[in-house]
Amino acid sequence: MEAGTEARVASVMHVRCPDGLPEDVYRQVLEQLAELSPVVQALPPTAALVELKGALRYHGVDGRRLGEVLRVRTISRLGVDVRVGIGPTVTVAATASGQITGPGGVLAVDPGQVADWLGPLPVEALHGIGPRQAQVLRDYGVHCVGLLAAIPPDTVQRLLGGRAGRQVADRARGIDPRPVTPRALPASASVSRTFPRHTLDGAAVRAALLDLVVALAHQLRGRGQAARGLTLTLCFAGGTSWEKTRRLPEASAHDDDLRTLAYRLIDAAGLQRGRLTGITLKGEDLIAADQVAEQISFDGAREARWSPKRSATASAPSSDPARSTPPPHSCASPDPPDPTVEARAVLLQPPGLPGLLPHTLPHWPYATALDQALVARGVPPGTVRLNLGARPDERMRIRLGWDASRCAGPGGIRLLWDEETGWAYAYVGPGDSIPRGPVTSLRRVYATPEAVAAAADPLVHTGRPPAEACEEEWPQADAVRAAIDACRPR
Missing domain, CATH: 3.30.1490.100 (DNA polymerase, Y-family, little finger domain)
Structure with missing residues (x-):
């Protein structure tokens, strides 16, 4: 085939799948297209472009025949009918597929028929013209593509704007230099x-x-x-x-x-x-x-x-990070915990102050253990804040918070820990928090993380504090007390 003849061949195929097609079936349709030609551009969620120049040479048939072959394959293999438009440009092919009224079919427009075929179509039928642009054109009496093609491009630019008007004027004349760009997956x-x-x-x-x-x-x-x-x-x-x-x-x-x-x-x-x-x-x-690329990491x-194994299950229907298993972590040693271990349930705000690593805070081990208990309990993600205790008279505190989007009631919930008074809770309204007093079920200042999670669960999900009391103290409490005393300014 000579170059001049090749340029006049209808070699662009635009495929429309049924609306609401599942993504896995859509991917299988793309695989069927790839069997016809290696140049396939996915247009998710339900469309695709195919460049057929090489396929026409290889199979020795025209584009209409390849469109019919595609329909037979998708129906017989996938149970899906498609609408196939074929033309010399992306615009003509996409417009042709949009003119098929049934659930499936093939419509091919030869290069020499483009002007006559586009002319009678309403302006909104031209692929690339949006509802607002079509309304503007109709307000000025431009009702069909043929009339739009007859208007000077400068006039169309004044009606629709510079770049948009220039593109619309060109496409009404069948001019569209855009190539089919191979892309099997969405770019964003x-x-x-x-x-x-x-x-x-x-x-x-x-x-x-x-x-x-x-x-x-x-x-x-x-x-x-x-x-x-x-x-x-x-x-x-x-x-x-x-x-x-x-x-x-x-x-x-x-x-x-x-x-x-x-x-x-x-x-x-x-x-x-x-x-x-x-x-x-x-x-x-x-x-x-x-x-x-999978790189070696320390x-x-x-x-x-x-x-x-975790990555394989990460795409399960439940995407709540609070449901995932936290990394193993132990606070049995008074040494600072591994700074790479990070809170998994309380992700919204970084603890501590800017530039200060959380593991340098002496009560961070308690916060980490609390986090693991919240994850295990299935409490929704919230926020965590830890103060620095920079002044001798400033007590160490932890604040766990859940906003209204995480709670059953009209407002949010805060759980507040103080190194001397232990646990208290507050409701968070539109303006500020409303203190409600101590969490009476937590009898020890360093209540076990499991008991704190058991108290947070009903507060977040029902807005009511728990009734069952817990007298047990966290086994690592003495180590954290010693770390707090050691870092206290003298």
């Missing part, structure tokens, strides 16, 4: 959260961000993908937005890796009194998970959390 994945009312930066925003991290990680693992970067978009009252993108050290779909970078992104926003209306987290530059705790 995003999750969003809209706040019902204006929200200031705080526990509610970080709780929403954690939910998005968990949802995005679960989505990536379900697709068999990993992200090389993250983009965080914050939408503010008044319509303004802030966006920032950062690269991950290595491609990952692990909650820990995504969460760490997500927190760096939101910290970079420098929020003070900005009123947020929504937040979006997007995984960028996605690759197949089997392409991620981080034993992280390796234990993300062993192949």
Whole structure:
């Protein structure tokens, strides 16, 4: 086939699958397309493009015949009928597939028929024209593609804007230089959260961000993908937005890796009194998970959390990090715990002060043991804060918090620990917390972590404190007391 003839061949195939097609079936449709041609561009969730130039030479048939072969294969092998449009450009092929009214069919438009075929179609039928653009054109009396093609491009640009108007004017004439770019998997994945009312930066925003991290990680693992970067978009009252993108050290779909970078992104926003209306987290530059290089690591705790067995179960339907098994950790030794061991249930805020590693705080072993007990109990993720005790008269404290999105009642819950008075709780309303007094079931200052988790469970899930008392003290209490005394300023 000569080059000049090849350029006039209808070699672009646009395939539309039924709406609501499961992702695993969609992937099987992509595999069927790959049997026809190696140049397949996935357009999730239910469409795809195929470049047929090489396939036409190889099979010695026209595009319509290949479209019919595809339909036979998807119906017989997958039980799925598809609509197939074939044309010389992406726009013509996609418009053709959109004109098929039944659940399946093949519509091919030869290069010499493009103008006559597009002309009578309503402007909204042209692939790439949105509802607002179509309405603007109709308001000015442009009802069909043929009339749109007859209007000078400068006029279309004045109606729809510079770049958009230029693209619409070209596509109405059948001009679309876009190539079919091989892409078997989506290039990005995003999750969003809209706040019902204006929200200031705080526990509610970080709780929403954690939910998005968990949802995005679960989505990536379900697709068999990993992200090389993250983009965080914050939408503010008044319509303004802030966006920032950062690269991950290595491609990952692990909650820990995504969460760490997500927190760096939101910290970079420098929020003070900005009123947020929504937040979006997007995984960028996605690759197949089997392409991620596995590097040797000396981080034993992280390796234990993300062993192949854990990773295989990470894509299970339950994506709540509170349901996962925490890394092994023991506070039997008065030495500082391994700094790589990280709280797994209380993920929203880093403990301590900026620049201060949590393991340097003497009561961090108690907080870590509490965290493991909360995980084992199935208490939802919340926040943890530990003070420094920098002044001689300042007592060491731990604050565990769950906002309203985690609790059964109208507000949140706080559990407060003081090195002298022990455990108390408070309800958190729209303005501030309302102290409710000590947790009477916890009779010891260093109550066992299991008893604290047993007290947190009904508070979070029902809003009521437990009735069963616990007299037992945590076995490592003396070691933590000694560590607190040793670090107290003299």
